[in-house]
Amino acid sequence: MSERDGEIRREERHGVTVEGRYRTGRGVPKDIRVLDLSEHGCRFYDKFGSLTAGTRISIRIGPIGPIIAVVRWSQGQTVGVEFDDPIYGPVLDHIRSQLAGEG
Numbered sequence: 001m002s003e004r005d006g007e008i009r010r011e012e013r014h015g016v017t018v019e020g021r022y023r024t025g026r027g028v029p030k031d032i033r034v035l036d037l038s039e040h041g042c043r044f045y046d047k048f049g050s051l052t053a054g055t056r057i058s059i060r061i062g063p064i065g066p067i068i069a070v071v072r073w074s075q076g077q078t079v080g081v082e083f084d085d086p087i088y089g090p091v092l093d094h095i096r097s098q099l100a101g102e103g
Contacts, residue, residue: 049077
């Protein structure tokens with residue numbers, strides 16, 4: 001486990017660069033770039049920078065999804081979310097090896 005700002009992580013996040021999209025409710029999907037990923041969450045760059053902690057979203061990471069998540073933090077245009085249900089290990093491996101450049 002690693003620690004950041006007093007938070008203990010469940011597992012290591014893997015540096016990736018993969019295009020994705022999110023939407024809030026029935027809103028218009030917004031393009032994002034996923035920067036790191038674990039089974040339980042991810043960090044992404046959102047050029048709109050409008051998400052706040054507690055916001056529920058659905059997210060697609062490449063062709064994977066929708067994945068339901070909640071925003072845990074945001075700093076400017078960088079957002080951290082926690083997935084409602086973990087990404088299955090082989091799916092995470094597929095994203096890392098086939099869809100993303102290791103970062």
